[in-house]
Amino acid sequence: MFIHSFRYSLLQFFRNKTQVFWNLFFPIALATMFHFAFAGLSADEKFDPIPTAVVLKHDSAASASHESPPESDYSLYQNSFRETIDALNEPGDDRLFDAVYTTEEEALSLLEKKEIIGILYEDDPVRLSISAEMTNMKLEQSILNTFVEEYCMYFETIADIASDNPERLPAVIESLSKDVGYIRETSYSDGSMDEMLTYFFNLIAMTCLYAFMGGLQAALQSQANLSALGTRKGISPVPKLLSACGSLLSALVFHFSALCLLLLYLIFALKINFGSEGGFIFFTALIGCIAGISFGFFIGSLGKMNENIKYSLLMAFSMFCSFFSGLMVGNMRILVDQVCPWFNHINPAALITDSFYALSICQSHTRYFENILVLFILSALCCFGGVMMVRRKKYDAL
Amino acid sequence: MNIPAVKVENLVKRYRELVALDHFNLQIEDGEIFGLLGPNGSGKTTTINCILSLLTYDKGSIEVFGKEMHPDSYDLKRQIGVVLQNVAVFDELTVCENIDYFCGLYIRDKAKRKQYVNEAIDFVELGDFRKFYPKKLSGGLLRRLNIACGIAHKPKLIFLDEPTVAVDPQSRNKILEGIQELNRQGATIIYTSHYMEEVEQLCTRIAIMDKGKNLAIGTKEELKQLIKKKEIVSIEILSIPEEDLTAIRELPHVYEVRFQNHQLQVLLNGGKHNLIRILNYLQSKELSFGRVYSEMPTLNDVFLEITGKELRD
Numbered sequence: 001m002f003i004h005s006f007r008y009s010l011l012q013f014f015r016n017k018t019q020v021f022w023n024l025f026f027p028i029a030l031a032t033m034f035h036f037a038f039a040g041l042s043a044d045e046k047f048d049p050i051p052t053a054v055v056l057k058h059d060s061a062a063s064a065s066h067e068s069p070p071e072s073d074y075s076l077y078q079n080s081f082r083e084t085i086d087a088l089n090e091p092g093d094d095r096l097f098d099a100v101y102t103t104e105e106e107a108l109s110l111l112e113k114k115e116i117i118g119i120l121y122e123d124d125p126v127r128l129s130i131s132a133e134m135t136n137m138k139l140e141q142s143i144l145n146t147f148v149e150e151y152c153m154y155f156e157t158i159a160d161i162a163s164d165n166p167e168r169l170p171a172v173i174e175s176l177s178k179d180v181g182y183i184r185e186t187s188y189s190d191g192s193m194d195e196m197l198t199y200f201f202n203l204i205a206m207t208c209l210y211a212f213m214g215g216l217q218a219a220l221q222s223q224a225n226l227s228a229l230g231t232r233k234g235i236s237p238v239p240k241l242l243s244a245c246g247s248l249l250s251a252l253v254f255h256f257s258a259l260c261l262l263l264l265y266l267i268f269a270l271k272i273n274f275g276s277e278g279g280f281i282f283f284t285a286l287i288g289c290i291a292g293i294s295f296g297f298f299i300g301s302l303g304k305m306n307e308n309i310k311y312s313l314l315m316a317f318s319m320f321c322s323f324f325s326g327l328m329v330g331n332m333r334i335l336v337d338q339v340c341p342w343f344n345h346i347n348p349a350a351l352i353t354d355s356f357y358a359l360s361i362c363q364s365h366t367r368y369f370e371n372i373l374v375l376f377i378l379s380a381l382c383c384f385g386g387v388m389m390v391r392r393k394k395y396d397a398l
Numbered sequence: 399m400n401i402p403a404v405k406v407e408n409l410v411k412r413y414r415e416l417v418a419l420d421h422f423n424l425q426i427e428d429g430e431i432f433g434l435l436g437p438n439g440s441g442k443t444t445t446i447n448c449i450l451s452l453l454t455y456d457k458g459s460i461e462v463f464g465k466e467m468h469p470d471s472y473d474l475k476r477q478i479g480v481v482l483q484n485v486a487v488f489d490e491l492t493v494c495e496n497i498d499y500f501c502g503l504y505i506r507d508k509a510k511r512k513q514y515v516n517e518a519i520d521f522v523e524l525g526d527f528r529k530f531y532p533k534k535l536s537g538g539l540l541r542r543l544n545i546a547c548g549i550a551h552k553p554k555l556i557f558l559d560e561p562t563v564a565v566d567p568q569s570r571n572k573i574l575e576g577i578q579e580l581n582r583q584g585a586t587i588i589y590t591s592h593y594m595e596e597v598e599q600l601c602t603r604i605a606i607m608d609k610g611k612n613l614a615i616g617t618k619e620e621l622k623q624l625i626k627k628k629e630i631v632s633i634e635i636l637s638i639p640e641e642d643l644t645a646i647r648e649l650p651h652v653y654e655v656r657f658q659n660h661q662l663q664v665l666l667n668g669g670k671h672n673l674i675r676i677l678n679y680l681q682s683k684e685l686s687f688g689r690v691y692s693e694m695p696t697l698n699d700v701f702l703e704i705t706g707k708e709l710r711d
């Protein structure tokens with residue numbers, strides 16, 4: 001009986017054009033729009049080279065000016081780091097670094113004075129040192145970080161090429177600098193890569209909350225006083241909770257499938273980098289989806305209000321939450337944090353967005369699981385309330 | 399002694415101040431087509447919802463097949479089919495899937511269910527529309543789908559709540575014939591309507607209700623016996639002197655005479671050869687007349703006499 005309810009309820013969801021539109025096409029369209037809007041922005045932006053200090057292995061070389069290195073295979077290999085920096089340091093439109101070669105002590109003092117964003121050490125492997133206090137320079141810091149990662153990846157290739165056919169080395173270095181430049185271009189927007197990601201996180205959070213539609217439908221269709229279909233189910237020999245659970249599960253399957261499609265679209269079509277924790281990204285979407293369905297189920301079961309009123313109420317609720325978590329104005333969450341911080345801890349959209357943020361940008365699992373836990377508690381409360389109301393057996397009026 | 403299919407005793411149901419059912423009594427025997435006749439708002443739907451244990455009620459007892467009815471009397475519910483007043487089908491499911499869904503709530507066995515669904519589709523003659531979505535069906539076809547959803551599982555007791563409202567005459571006749579067929583196959587039918595013609599044509603026993611009260615119950619002949627008016631004779635006549643009207647009123651069995659719009663109406667409370675007697679009188683007075691017809695009372699007349707108002711106002 002559970003499977004019977006589940007099966008037909010699922011069919012209903014997939015055939016419901018409104019649901020498919022709001023939960024699949026609308027977010028995808030919005031994501032595409034965001035994507036092009038950001039691409040346009042980044043093309044227009046003027047990018048200032050990042051002030052950086054470079055500490056070479058042999059401090060003696062640091063004091064030296066730009067005299068050409070000796071023409072040996074060994075030195076080519078030795079100097080590949082410096083060559084790379086120099087390539088990215090060349091004046092021009094795509095200049096990435098404003099680099100000074102210096103000693104470690106001097107570099108540290110420059111960093112202290114905030115005259116540079118970071119220090120690159122030519123160690124094995126190459127290291128980056130940044131200041132934790134310079135929070136307003138996140139983008140620059142992350143570009144430096146990307147550079148180091150890319151360089152380490154390329155390093156082996158560079159070493160091979162330097163020993164086998166050194167004449168190709170400049171081409172490789174150029175391709176490395178292009179890669180880093182590409183990162184800069186795609187991530188640069190309105191000052192911060194984080195901010196662009198935040199918009200996409202918010203979009204996903206909104207889609208999660210839109211799952212309320214599934215919960216609402218499940219609630220309306222399982223109560224005799226809320227719909228004719230509910231009445232009809234009420235006179236059948238199937239316990240109400242059983243068919244309601246079937247509907248809820250099918251709502252979850254439907255909405256989570258839609259979310260997965262959205263995520264795959266973001267990752268593969270729009271090439272948005274959510275970081276390395278792919279599994280957790282999907283898990284977050286699942287929890288967000290459960291939260292959305294629970295809200296819909298709870299409000300749907302609550303009182304005898306007209307279906308359209310409940311729908312509008314939930315829609316307004318979703319938009320309200322999304323707005324305050326930054327769907328329309330990117331730094332809304334930070335503003336809320338200053339005015340009433342507790343709201344960010346119960347606003348489901350903010351919780352979902354922050355979970356993604358914790359995963360991809362801060363890489364803080366504690367913060368991530370705190371968010372997930374709150375979402376879970378909210379969902380559980382709503383489901384419990386909904387079930388208590390659906391359990392009712394007789395009604396005073398239909 | 400047979401156990402009645404439905405037994406309702408002293409049922410009282412209030413919606414806040416409004417008393418929807420006022421000490422309502424009803425007993426429906428196995429195998430009947432029972433008609434619940436009453437104007438809109440008389441409490442027919444409320445009665446059915448109470449019997450089905452959807453509504454709370456203030457007083458009274460309800461038994462179905464000799465057992466008290468509760469919301470979780472699943473064994474009883476399994477034997478009941480309901481066609482609700484409001485069409486209740488899924489917009490996203492086809493005709494066939496809708497019937498299969500509702501049938502599946504009662505019948506687990508897949509092969510049997512498939513057979514039942516097909517039989518239900520044939521029964522309401524929706525064979526050509528199997529793959530149609532409800533939105534594409536006309537009002538009459540939609541009602542037929544609604545009926546098929548309610549009866550596909552071959553219940554022993556079927557409630558039909560105004561299944562013919564807003565239905566074209568052709569669909570209506572199909573529906574009525576279908577209901578009789580279901581009854582022949584052994585189902586007990588409870589049919590509510592505010593169309594007396596339907597109830598008169600279809601039902602073996604009828605209860606007339608108004609304002610939540612059961613006013614009269616019986617076969618249609620029994621109901622008509624209850625009232626004074628047994629025959630009404632209407633005669634087209636240009637004009638008639640007052641003293642002749644008085645004379646006609648003195649004829650046997652006549653209890654009321656009206657004359658308006660060149661139409662003479664004579665109400666009689668029984669007896670035979672009434673028409674001949676009246677016409678003979680008119681001829682003897684050399685009064686010329688046009689069309690003449692005699693009618694037996696309808697359920698509307700019964701209702702009118704019991705409540706003092708028309709069934710349809």
Ligand SMILES: Nc1ncnc2c1ncn2[C@@H]1O[C@H](COP(=O)(O)OP(=O)(O)O)[C@@H](O)[C@H]1O
Pocket residue numbers: 397398413416418436437438439440441442443444445
């Ligand atoms: N949900 C409700 N709330 C309040 N009053 C109701 C409700 N449903 C019906 N009523 C009232 O109860 C009376 C009986 O209604 P109903 O059973 O629907 O009549 P019928 O089916 O004979 O047309 C009417 O006066 C109606 O206004």
Ligand SMILES: [Mg+2]
Pocket residue numbers: 442443444483559560
């Ligand atoms: Mg009604």
